Amino acid sequence: MSRTLTELKADNLSFATPESIGMEVGDLNETTRKALLALTEYLKAFIAGNKCPRCGSEIGGIFGSFMWGIANGEGMCANCKYPMRAIHRIKEVGTINNLILAYHPSVLEDK
Numbered sequence: 001m002s003r004t005l006t007e008l009k010a011d012n013l014s015f016a017t018p019e020s021i022g023m024e025v026g027d028l029n030e031t032t033r034k035a036l037l038a039l040t041e042y043l044k045a046f047i048a049g050n051k052c053p054r055c056g057s058e059i060g061g062i063f064g065s066f067m068w069g070i071a072n073g074e075g076m077c078a079n080c081k082y083p084m085r086a087i088h089r090i091k092e093v094g095t096i097n098n099l100i101l102a103y104h105p106s107v108l109e110d111k
């Protein structure tokens with residue numbers, strides 16, 4: 001069942017975090033602490049987990065539901081077109097490739 005953006009916004013879905021994308025956070029020095037803060041802030045534009053929030057399709061892995069869009073690094077759920085990003089350029093962290101994350105509903109606008 002397809003859900004509207006308004007309904008998804010009301011769900012208060014969990015934000016992605018360094019831990020939710022599989023990072024192990026060890027001892028931090030000043031530089032890595034700054035990078036981790038930047039990454040944590042950046043990830044608040046996405047939801048935790050590897051399921052499309054709208055249709056529930058799995059979005060990562062070989063059989064995942066993801067298709068590239070026109071913009072570089074951007075894409076969508078192949079099933080319901082929910083917007084996602086797979087290439088992440090994060091100041092102070094660098095580029096993370098092939099990490100498919102669905103946008104958090106709070107950063108999306110109704111079209």
Ligand SMILES: [Zn+2]
Pocket residue numbers: 052053054055056057077078079080081082
């Ligand atoms: Zn979907």
